[in-house]
Amino acid sequence: MTEMNMVQAINGTLDMAMAKDSSIILLGEDIGVDGGVFRVTDGLQKKYGAERVIDTPLVELGIVGMAIGMALSGLKPIPEIQFQDFIFTAMDQIINQAAKIRYRSGGEYTVPMVLRTPYGGGIRGGIYHSQSGEAYFAHTAGLTVVTPSNPSDAKGLLLSSIDYGDPVIFLEPKKLYRSMKMEVKEGDYRVPLRKAAVVREGDEVTAITYGSMVPLVKSTFEKNNVNGDIIDLRTILPMDIEAIVHSVEKTGRVVIVHEAPRTAGMGAEISAAITERALESLLAPILRVTGPDSPFPYRLEEYYMPNENRIMKAVNKLMEYR
Amino acid sequence: MTEMNMVQAINGTLDMAMAKDSSIILLGEDIGVDGGVFRVTDGLQKKYGAERVIDTPLVELGIVGMAIGMALSGLKPIPEIQFQDFIFTAMDQIINQAAKIRYRSGGEYTVPMVLRTPYGGGIRGGIYHSQSGEAYFAHTAGLTVVTPSNPSDAKGLLLSSIDYGDPVIFLEPKKLYRSMKMEVKEGDYRVPLRKAAVVREGDEVTAITYGSMVPLVKSTFEKNNVNGDIIDLRTILPMDIEAIVHSVEKTGRVVIVHEAPRTAGMGAEISAAITERALESLLAPILRVTGPDSPFPYRLEEYYMPNENRIMKAVNKLMEYR
Amino acid sequence: MPEVEKSEEKSRLIKAYTAVILSRTLDRKIVTSQRQGRVGFYTPTMGQETLQIGASMALEAKDLIYGYYRDVPFMLHRGVPMENIINQIMGNRDDSALGRQMPSHYSDKKRNFMSVQSPVAAHLPVAVGAAYAQKYRKTGAVVIATFGEGSTSTPDFHAAMNMAAVFNLPLVFLCENNGWAISLPVEKQTIAEIWTKAAAYGMRGLRVNGNDMLETYEVVKEAVKRAREGKGPTLIDAISFRMGPHSTSDDPTKYRTETVDEGSDRDPVVVTEKLLKAKGFIDDKLVESIKTKAQKIVDEKFEECAKIPAPDPKTAFEGVYAETTWMLEEEVRDIL
Amino acid sequence: MPEVEKSEEKSRLIKAYTAVILSRTLDRKIVTSQRQGRVGFYTPTMGQETLQIGASMALEAKDLIYGYYRDVPFMLHRGVPMENIINQIMGNRDDSALGRQMPSHYSDKKRNFMSVQSPVAAHLPVAVGAAYAQKYRKTGAVVIATFGEGSTSTPDFHAAMNMAAVFNLPLVFLCENNGWAISLPVEKQTIAEIWTKAAAYGMRGLRVNGNDMLETYEVVKEAVKRAREGKGPTLIDAISFRMGPHSTSDDPTKYRTETVDEGSDRDPVVVTEKLLKAKGFIDDKLVESIKTKAQKIVDEKFEECAKIPAPDPKTAFEGVYAETTWMLEEEVRDIL
Numbered sequence A, B: 001m002t003e004m005n006m007v008q009a010i011n012g013t014l015d016m017a018m019a020k021d022s023s024i025i026l027l028g029e030d031i032g033v034d035g036g037v038f039r040v041t042d043g044l045q046k047k048y049g050a051e052r053v054i055d056t057p058l059v060e061l062g063i064v065g066m067a068i069g070m071a072l073s074g075l076k077p078i079p080e081i082q083f084q085d086f087i088f089t090a091m092d093q094i095i096n097q098a099a100k101i102r103y104r105s106g107g108e109y110t111v112p113m114v115l116r117t118p119y120g121g122g123i124r125g126g127i128y129h130s131q132s133g134e135a136y137f138a139h140t141a142g143l144t145v146v147t148p149s150n151p152s153d154a155k156g157l158l159l160s161s162i163d164y165g166d167p168v169i170f171l172e173p174k175k176l177y178r179s180m181k182m183e184v185k186e187g188d189y190r191v192p193l194r195k196a197a198v199v200r201e202g203d204e205v206t207a208i209t210y211g212s213m214v215p216l217v218k219s220t221f222e223k224n225n226v227n228g229d230i231i232d233l234r235t236i237l238p239m240d241i242e243a244i245v246h247s248v249e250k251t252g253r254v255v256i257v258h259e260a261p262r263t264a265g266m267g268a269e270i271s272a273a274i275t276e277r278a279l280e281s282l283l284a285p286i287l288r289v290t291g292p293d294s295p296f297p298y299r300l301e302e303y304y305m306p307n308e309n310r311i312m313k314a315v316n317k318l319m320e321y322r
Numbered sequence C, D: 001m002p003e004v005e006k007s008e009e010k011s012r013l014i015k016a017y018t019a020v021i022l023s024r025t026l027d028r029k030i031v032t033s034q035r036q037g038r039v040g041f042y043t044p045t046m047g048q049e050t051l052q053i054g055a056s057m058a059l060e061a062k063d064l065i066y067g068y069y070r071d072v073p074f075m076l077h078r079g080v081p082m083e084n085i086i087n088q089i090m091g092n093r094d095d096s097a098l099g100r101q102m103p104s105h106y107s108d109k110k111r112n113f114m115s116v117q118s119p120v121a122a123h124l125p126v127a128v129g130a131a132y133a134q135k136y137r138k139t140g141a142v143v144i145a146t147f148g149e150g151s152t153s154t155p156d157f158h159a160a161m162n163m164a165a166v167f168n169l170p171l172v173f174l175c176e177n178n179g180w181a182i183s184l185p186v187e188k189q190t191i192a193e194i195w196t197k198a199a200a201y202g203m204r205g206l207r208v209n210g211n212d213m214l215e216t217y218e219v220v221k222e223a224v225k226r227a228r229e230g231k232g233p234t235l236i237d238a239i240s241f242r243m244g245p246h247s248t249s250d251d252p253t254k255y256r257t258e259t260v261d262e263g264s265d266r267d268p269v270v271v272t273e274k275l276l277k278a279k280g281f282i283d284d285k286l287v288e289s290i291k292t293k294a295q296k297i298v299d300e301k302f303e304e305c306a307k308i309p310a311p312d313p314k315t316a317f318e319g320v321y322a323e324t325t326w327m328l329e330e331e332v333r334d335i336l
């Protein structure tokens, strides 16, 4: 057990996995000699060579396309997109290729690939270095969308993703890269995909969240003595509907928290899925605390991101309802 | 007034608009000499010349990028993407450029452009000629997403879109291109954006739908004497929340119908928005009749698409609830 | 040329010619069947037979093909059973992809023919990754990727060309330059000759007369050899002509004036017959018998495949993931 | 050269040199301020001054610039007020984009300098559309688009180059080839020389020594002239060197061995001083006075701009559309 931040946890996990399995290949912009702009791949090229930790030209669709081809030929590629904001030129490769190859080939071809990319705000990156695009991926059958909320989960989820067999979009909350440290177990352990974690328990309200927002919701609940469940989805697609419904049936009050813009975001799906299954349990409307439906500002970033105040406003509204 | 199908209505509308305004330029693959693979732009190059009806090379991101640049320089481009399935290489231009230029430039630059593209199933196009991607666009602040459900609306919505001033994603339900004819008024008339239409009225249930599914929901309600409202969104983003809530408060029962896969689709947003505002009015869970969370099959297309049977199953479930 | 070699060449070329005829015969059959409503859609291959078969002759079994929707002759020569192709077009129960894809989207993993997709050129960066894997794993296999000249305008072509060159991969880019991308002639697609585009990536670029099967074979063979020896990728611009419409949905009279008719001097079937006759490998009698046999095979196979029923409806919603999702299970319960 | 021309040349070059010095001085100021925590982020321009200013000299007021995040010298020479640049970097109330964009994402519509965005090269297809509009509307304006050499690997570069050539547009592609894309040297970005990529599109491609302001000026001038005359686009590969880090977040010691120091022979400031001294246009005294004045201006402007407060919070959620949406209104009520 060592105290480490998420960057160190992911770096160590990649290192461990690569040492064991020579079919794992990393590729991306500035990930080799430079060790990645967030230093997540630091030292790995030195250790495993430029053939396994590939500095690519500046072309996201090429990075993803190449990774798909490697996966089709028996390797386990882990491509990195430097910022999730820059993934959109690769959307055809992701939506039309990676997500659909198993299906369209009747299972003859599969794409075991883990696409890592930092997402979200919190580093004053402005419009193009802060986006949270999970809903674009979550609407795409064939993809599996994962996001860790702490260093220890990052390791366990990443190891599960590498062995998963289908393409995983692994969204790393860059706000948490260095802002929290925790004990991370040594050796191989897995955090299962498609399973949520209840990271705090209580009776009166259910907060459903993931990734960068988990520590914020936790600290908000702790500071304000909110008597509620906090569900960390961990896997966004497919989400763990049982864990959600189980909690909602207990509490009857739901707040969903994410950074991404509200409209047609993941909060909508969570809300809709709950209403379909647990309408009778609801004691109040399901509320969403999210980024607003605008691009992400630079100087006024703190107004964009959900915060304690907004979460508590929603919780209070839920508690006071009727 | 002339009877016409949607292809004829759009063709005539483009013709009328181009005759009046020389700043309107069409561009896309095979739209000129060939008149478009669905013949929507037939005859327009002959009439307005190859400078105004541009046959472009095979590059969707270039088509959209060029259209944005034209718009920035005072023209009113109407790019066509041959099938919505092929729009994904242009997603960066759409999400990061078109949608964000007004905001990022403090309003100095704007993008008055109408991006037309046929979407959806119903022509046995299989995985890559049948997708309904409206949710990808609807999650993107800065875009306006419009889809007509009949020839007359197609004309009025298109004319409104051309004058709108911000980028419009104009989704044409290819299933309806030739499958229905109706009277279309001559001359200039507008169907307003951001406003839904109630295309059938009733008291017991509200169906919310748009585009290709509207005629199906209508015929289903008619055939089965369902006593319900049918709301045709017309504009998907931003949707007409007042029309929705107004109807739900009356009926208390909601079924949402779209072709796109369910998870994180528009149905989720509609459902979530209703629960936020009208929980107390709900007499039953909100149900979604949608495409399943899989790619779109070729031979078994009819199993993928929502149909009368599935809609009635949902309606009956709503009526029988409690 | 020594007798043994000569006889080897003869049997190789007769095999190739037979594939040309089989392809052409099958092509005609499918187009006709489409008009009769027995097939939903099809992209004819007429005019591109020899360039594909010339290329196929240059490959080994272990080599990988990232092809596109017009590669039926390539597949037939490579040994893909004709019924696999017809079953795909029918989308029936025996189609390896279970009728999920539109016609002309073939796949045959056994013969290393990668599943074809629709967004043109999207398979090219994927082919680059496959080539990287061959190099990394030292399999000795070469990847060949085919695509139309219209596809060179795409983002994917650019990404693939540059990366293949930068990583010096065992990859051959074979552009099936048939002069048209649906209605757009190559002169409006791009101003440069296709083969000259290679230089922009520091790659070797060559042009070849695709209607000459032997010339194509030689050029591809050399490119494959270089690739196998670690000398990097090549772009080959194989000039041909799309004799048919773009697809069965297309009406080329709207845009095309020049045509190449079957049986004319530029028809690759005619070119090949002349070539093989000049070599003394075939005569009218053999031609006749090959054609008759081809027609018989095609007719029989087609009717056999036409009898195979549609896949079970539940298969339309299987195989999205190794393990299905609860959402899909729930949705399917509603549908079936 | 007649006296009048000579004196015109002199004043033009002194204006240009002054812009070089102003840029360099401002660059140093912002980098220092960033280290002091007074600025959030910045992409230094050091090393690319003369190529930009040489290009700027070749343009008319009506011409359009589709630039990128390193184009401060270009803007300063073109007459963009320095406070506009600093206000953008501060993201304060007087920034025309209201602090919505990261530093180095400038915009100045009055001087036809298009709003800069982050995804590299995404402005290139947009520039093509702008050039199409100029041609269509017969404005006589030319569009110049700048970008780094790393950006040539992107899909957007490919799309833009091909379309500009196919439509024969009044467009100059100016590649600011500083040798690096963050940590990737140009040799690993692509194997071909950047200027040779033009041929793949049937476009003219030229290389120029970007550190030579006059050479750059002449080459760009000629390309602009051709563009204006309807002779089509040109790609110019302007060789320079990124003297600083990629950005203030970057540590080039991790990857870079070769460096070009300020004051060394390859520093464009030094090159330009030599050039103008040889022409007899400047002497040590004038240099001294220009530098002192530049420092004073920069210091003053910086402090003035630093005093300007942040934009009103509500502005962060305005201007997404001509008419706002009900969702955003509702959300903002919750936030403010």
Ligand SMILES: Cc1ncc(C[n+]2csc(CCOP(=O)(O)OP(=O)(O)O)c2C)c(N)n1
Pocket (backbone or CB within 6 Å): B029, B058, B060, B082, B086, C070, C118, C119, C120, C147, C148, C149, C150, C151, C152, C176, C178, C180, C181, C182, C242, C246
């Ligand atoms: C990305 C994309 N855009 C548009 C289409 C529609 N489309 C199908 S084939 C085709 C033309 C392709 O031309 P070319 O690459 O020359 O191949 P050919 O059909 O001539 O063999 C087009 C535009 C597509 N399939 N993919």
Ligand SMILES: Cc1ncc(C[n+]2csc(CCOP(=O)(O)OP(=O)(O)O)c2C)c(N)n1
Pocket (backbone or CB within 6 Å): A029, A058, A060, A082, A086, D070, D118, D119, D120, D147, D148, D149, D150, D151, D152, D176, D178, D180, D181, D182, D242, D246
């Ligand atoms: C599409 C995209 N991918 C990645 C990045 C991250 N990034 C910012 S600048 C840069 C390097 C650009 O190099 P070059 O084009 O040579 O310009 P330079 O910075 O050297 O002036 C990268 C990779 C980005 N901004 N956009």
Ligand SMILES: [Mg+2]
Pocket (backbone or CB within 6 Å): C148, C149, C150, C176, C177, C178, C179, C180, C181, C182
């Ligand atoms: Mg072609």
Ligand SMILES: [Mg+2]
Pocket (backbone or CB within 6 Å): D148, D149, D150, D176, D177, D178, D179, D180, D181, D182
């Ligand atoms: Mg550079």
